[in-house]
Each structure stands twice: as C-alpha cells, then as structure tokens.
Amino acid sequence: xxxxxxxxxxxxxxxxxxxxxxxxxxxxxxxxxxxxxxxxxxxxxxxxxxxxxxxxxxxxxxxxxxxxxxxxxxxxxxxxxxxxxxxxxxxxxxxxxxxxxxxxxxxxxxxxxxxxxxxxxxxxxxxxxxxxxxxxxxxxxxxxxxxxxxxxxxxxxxxxxxxxxxxxxxxxxxxxxxxxxxxxxxxxxxxxxxxxxxxxxxxxxxxxxxxxxxxxxxxxxxxxxxxxxxxxxxxxxxxxxxxxxxxxxxxxxxxxxxxxxxxxxxxxxxxxxxxxxxxxxxxxxxxxxxxxxxxxxxxxxxxxxxxxxxxxxxxxxxxxxxxxxxxxxxxxxxxxxxxxxxxxxxxxxxxxxxxxxxxxxxxxxxxxxxxxxxxxxxxxxxxxxxxxxxxxxxxxxxxxxxxxxxxxxxxxxxxxxxxxxxxxxxxxxxxxxx
DNA sequence: TCTGGGGTCCTAGGACCC
DNA sequence: TCTGGGGTCCTAGGACCC
Numbered sequence: 030x031x032x033x034x035x036x037x038x039x040x041x042x043x044x045x046x047x048x049x050x051x052x053x054x055x056x057x058x059x060x061x062x063x064x065x066x067x068x069x070x071x072x073x074x075x076x077x078x079x080x081x082x083x084x085x086x087x088x089x090x091x092x093x094x095x096x097x098x099x100x101x102x103x104x105x106x107x108x109x110x111x112x113x114x115x116x117x118x119x120x121x122x123x124x125x126x127x128x129x130x131x132x133x134x135x136x137x138x139x140x141x142x143x144x145x146x147x148x149x150x151x152x153x154x155x156x157x158x159x160x161x162x163x164x165x166x167x168x169x170x171x172x173x174x175x176x177x178x179x180x181x182x183x184x185x186x187x188x189x190x191x192x193x194x195x196x197x198x199x200x201x202x203x204x205x206x207x208x209x210x211x212x213x214x215x216x217x218x219x220x221x222x223x224x225x226x227x228x229x230x231x232x233x234x235x236x237x238x239x240x241x242x243x244x245x246x247x248x249x250x251x252x253x254x255x256x257x258x259x260x261x262x263x264x265x266x267x268x269x270x271x272x273x274x275x276x277x278x279x280x281x282x283x284x285x286x287x288x289x290x291x292x293x294x295x296x297x298x299x300x301x302x303x304x305x306x307x308x309x310x311x312x313x314x315x316x317x318x319x320x321x322x323x324x325x326x327x328x329x330x331x332x333x334x335x336x337x338x339x340x341x342x343x344x345x346x347x348x349x350x351x352x353x354x355x356x357x358x359x360x361x362x363x364x365x366x367x368x369x370x371x372x373x374x375x376x377x378x379x380x381x382x383x384x385x386x387x388x389x390x391x392x393x394x395x396x397x398x399x400x401x402x403x404x405x406x407x408x409x410x411x412x413x414x415x416x417x418x419x420x421x422x423x424x425x426x427x428x429x430x431x432x433x434x435x436x437x438x439x440x441x442x443x444x445x446x447x448x449x450x451x452x453x454x455x456x457x458x459x460x461x462x463x
Numbered sequence: 464t465c466t467g468g469g470g471t472c473c474t475a476g477g478a479c480c481c
Numbered sequence: 482t483c484t485g486g487g488g489t490c491c492t493a494g495g496a497c498c499c
Contacts, residue, residue, distance in 0.1 A: 066467035073467070091465040107467090136499050225497050256473065259498080285469060292464095333465055381468090444465090471498075478491080 035270045036144040036175060036202055039182040040123055040159060043170045044191065045138035046074035049115045050105045051166035065090050068289050069106055069444050075153045079300045099421050106445035112137060116454040118167050126159060133274045141179060143274060175200040179272045180265035182238065183222040188212060199242045213241035213266075223262040228255060242268065280387065286311040287381025290441035293332070298367060300329060303441050307382045308363050312356040314415055315384055321352035323386035325359055327366040332378045343370040352388060356413065358386070380428035423450060 040046055048066040051057055065071065071089045082100055084093065090104065097104060114138045123140050124132055125341040131143040142179040144150055147232035163171050174185025182200055189199035201209055206419045221240055231254075237243050252260035286307040294300055304327065315322055326426035328344035345366050353359060363382050 068465090068467075070465080070467055087466085089466040094465090138499080223497070227496060256496095258473070281470080283470080287468065289467070332466090469499085471496100473496085474494090475495100476492090480488085480490105481486105 032314055033145070033148075034177040034202065034268055037155065037179055037182040038142040038152070039145060039161075039174050039176075039179070039186045040163070040171050041139050041186050042119065042138040042163075043075045043172060043173075044074055045116075045169070046107065046112055046168050046256075047076040047079075048103075049112050050108075050449055051076070052115065053449070055205065057103060059099065061095075062105070063102060064096070064105045064107050065447070066107060067443055067445075069446055070103075073107065085171045104447050106448040107239070108449050108451070110451050110454055111449065113169060115169065117302070119163060119169055119171075122163050122166050123159065125162075126155070130276060131274070133276065134278075141182065141274060144175075150399045151207065152200040152202060153198055156200065157196070160197055166304070171199045172196075173199075175202050177202055177268040178265040178270040180222050180262055181268065184213075184216070184220070184266075187216070187220055195333070203342055205302070210241050212246075213244060214239050217239045218243050221262060221266070223258060228259060231255070280389070281314070282385075282387060284311050284322075284384040284387070285316050285326075286314075286380060287379060288443065291444045292441065294380075294441055295375070296373070297371050299441070300367060300371065300377060300380055301364065303380050304367055304382065305360055306361045307380065309356055311384050312354060312359050312413075313383050315359075315387070316354050316413060316417060317389075319390045320387040321354045321390050322349075322384035323388070324348050324358065324384070325362045325366065325384035326385060327363050327370065328383075329367070329370065329377050329380045329382070331375050335376075338376055339374070341372060341375045343372075345370050346383070346385065348386075352386075354390060354413070446461065 041147070043060075047062045050062060050064065059078075061082060062076040063072045063079055063084065064074040066073045069090055071087050072084065072093065073085055073086070075086065079102060082097075082102070084102070096102075120132075120134050120140055122144060127142045127144065127147070133141040133144065135141055144152065144155070152175045156175065159173055160171055163169055172186055172189040173190050174182050174187065176182040178184045185199040185201045188201075189195050192199075193296075201212070204212070216239060217229075218224055218232050218237055218240055219226070219245060224232070224243070232238075232243065237246060243263060248260045248262055248263045249262050264271050288303065288307065290303065295304075324346050326344065326346035328342065330342035331338055331340050333340060333342075347362060347366050349358075349362050365379075390443050
C-alpha cells in the first residue's frame, strides 16, 4: 500500500534582517535597506527595493557606499541580538499551527511545519492565515510553500516569493502532476535546495537545465555520477519524502568562534586579546550544550585582499591531555597553539578558535592523572555558571578570563558604525511613543 | 583604508591490522 | 618472471546550507 503523501510547509521570512530593522523603523517603509556583515564588511541582506536597484549579495560596503548615498540606500550594521529575539517570536507564532513535534526550526528565519496529521485543513487557506498572523503579531512579512517533501516545500516557497500571482502562498500538493511539471519547467536547476554552483554546472553540461529535468532523471544514474546526496534530492523532487524532521537540534560536533579585527594586529600579545574573547564565547556555547572538548584549534590569517602584503594563514589543532569545558583551561591550550603558529612580521586581520572532539559532559570522568581535586572542580563549575549568567545579562564579553573581560575600544574590536538599538532586549533602548 | 561567520555531510585515500 | 586482500579508522578536501 502506498503511504499518504506528506504535507510539509516551509515558512520563510522575506529579507529577514532588513525586515527586522524595518519593524522598528516604520518611517523607512519605502526606503531601500541593506544590512552589513560583521565589521561592516559586506552586504548580507537586501530588501526588495535594493534588489531592484541591482545590488548583489556579498558586495563589499566600501565599494557600494557612493552608489548607496546617491540612491538613498540606508545601511545597518548587523544586530544579531535583535534578529534572534524577533526570530523566537516568529517561531512561537508558527507553533500555534502544529504540535511541537511537527515543527522544525531550520534556521533563524525559516521553519518547516508538518501538516500531514491535519488532512482536513486546506493548505492555501492555512498558508494565508499564517502569513497574516505573523505579519500582525511580529511585523515580519513571510511567504509559505507546501509540498510532499522538504525539498518540494522549499521549491514551493521559492515560487511563492518570486511569482506574484501566488500571493505569497504556493501549495504544490494541490496541483496535478502536469501542473507541477509546468511549474518546475520554469525554474532553473540551480534553485533546488541541495544543488549548489558546482553541481548545477555539472548537471547543465549534461542537459539538465530545469527542476523538471532533474526530477525526470533516473535516481540510480544520478547516484553513480553525483553521490547519494543528489540522488536523495531527485527522490524528494518526485514527492518521495527522504529528509526527516529534526526535532531537538543535535548537539554541535564542533564549535567555532572567529572574527576579523577592526584593524591589523602583529604580536602574540596583541592577538592574545581577541583569542581570549573568542575562546570565552566558544566555551560558553560548549557549556550551553553541556559538552566538553578534547581538541582545540587556532588559526590566524593575513589579508588576502592585499596581494602586496606577505601572506600567512597557519592553522593548528592540539589534543588536550583531558576533556574540558573550562574557559581558563581551554584558553591556556589555545595560547600554546597561538605561540606555536605565530610568526612576527605579518599583518594579521583575523583570528579564530575551534573546539573539536566534543562529547557529552555526563561522560566526563576525571582522568587518572587529573591534578584537580573534585571539590576544586565543583568551584570551577560554579565560576563558569556565574560567567555565563553575567554575559547573558550584561552582554557578551562583559565578564571573562584575564583581559578579555575589559570592554574597550581597541584596534581589534568590530566596527559597527550603523548599529540599531536593542529595541527588544534592553530596557533603556525600548522604543518610546510620544 | 575598507572584502562575514558560522555549520553539516560525503568521499577518497592513506595508515594500519590480520 | 611472479609482490594478497579485506576491513577499519582517520584525515583532508570538497560540496552544500543559512
């Protein structure tokens, strides 16, 4: 017996970061808007008006600045505290439509919802209701796509976004086979979830140009040439759901914290400061997911966009003698790595730290040679708890190990010249109505 | 002068073992 | 002349995602 096809929705916010900024700045409703990456480096979000002006994703801001001024484009530094908070509200509105086990929060601005267990619902009507309620309760504009698999739901969402007649909601499950094929014929294969630049190029060389072409491929042949991942994608396009919902996000297998500096750094002493800051953040994430790390890694790099500079981008990892989640311990190991890879005479612009070989904290057992007595371990744990609380309350980096705790304008701190206030998370930055 | 920061999965090939 | 074969583990690199 053939199982009933699934009814999966993908809800995706339009130009999420830009929309977040606009929620608190209704005066900018008709102003073209971009949001910049860390350090005000390049464009990471564009609203519809800016897209129409032909501004590409990822353009360095310094190249765009003049044009932006001419065309009245407003720019914001990224404000992840604000986006994270609006994301939580958005996701909780979606939670009204399905039981918790049928919602997967896929990214900061996207969520899958499984309506398979609510066959009585008309999906287009439901999609419109979702769109309206999210708009009313959070101020965010969203589009909704429905399909028999996650990949088809993604595709439907793409259609809802790009093709105005759908009104922001596209239900592929309501179409006949022929109608669906018609829609797929009109979309380039590159747009499929899971098909990136390289694979799209290879497919097109073989005459597979549209989504319809890919859906018509023999999965076995695809597997031979492209592997199991693309094979799965073909099956999903054919309405066979292969990618399951992931409920509690699995614990991370590696944790990375890195940033470009506001300006170049040179010595080990210079680099130690951002190292301590990054390791503070990484260790916090590690403790948050209740893991310990067995391996720490560090990399530093010079500016590859300055070919006139000598280039150097060493990276190295080291296996610690025991697993740990202790900021001071992890920092000490990372410092030893930094000392081993650092060479004088280079102009460094970025440093990153990495935690690997993660395992659940419950498994942690003091090693036979562990010099720290258990009661000291308990005190350390308490200290780490205080650290995480303080940083949650007063902002990242307000408390840390050594000099990383000092909040100051240093050469290496991020440039965020156009940061919006934290409207939703700090009392003193709340919007006032007069 | 100024060019982001995270993550995952799969595969191929080498080391090593019996 | 003639140089096995299969299994596992690890790592590096490539591809993808947001």
